[in-house]
Amino acid sequence: MIIFKQFTFDSAHFLPHVPDGHKCKEIHGHTYHLTIFLEGPLDPELGWVMDFGDLKKSVGAVIDRLDHKFMNEIPGLENPTCEHISMWLWNQIKPGVPQLHKIELYETPTSGAIYSGE
Numbered sequence: 001m002i003i004f005k006q007f008t009f010d011s012a013h014f015l016p017h018v019p020d021g022h023k024c025k026e027i028h029g030h031t032y033h034l035t036i037f038l039e040g041p042l043d044p045e046l047g048w049v050m051d052f053g054d055l056k057k058s059v060g061a062v063i064d065r066l067d068h069k070f071m072n073e074i075p076g077l078e079n080p081t082c083e084h085i086s087m088w089l090w091n092q093i094k095p096g097v098p099q100l101h102k103i104e105l106y107e108t109p110t111s112g113a114i115y116s117g118e
Helices: 052-063 082-093
Strands: 002-013 028-039 100-108 111-115
Touching: 002 052, 028 052, 028 082, 052 082, 082 100, 082 111
Parallel strands: none
Antiparallel strands: 002 028, 028 100, 100 111
């Protein structure tokens, strides 16, 4: 069974390695949309893969480290591309949510990254 939960957060960043004159070289912000997918068997008694409330607490603690923050100052996110943010999120969430299957991170309504720990 695969289940999912969606989250949003707002953060500012700039991309330090793009050429001068690139619009992303300047500080700007996004409203990120994050979908967390878990995969696992249904608990035979409870009938779920994981309690959505417990998932919200685990992922919320990670998102709180990004929400309304300047990502370039967060260790491990000095080059906060959507791809790097996705990998950072995975590495922060996976230890507390071993059923993590993949994440989808949208930095705009039409642009994002999908990461599954590979």
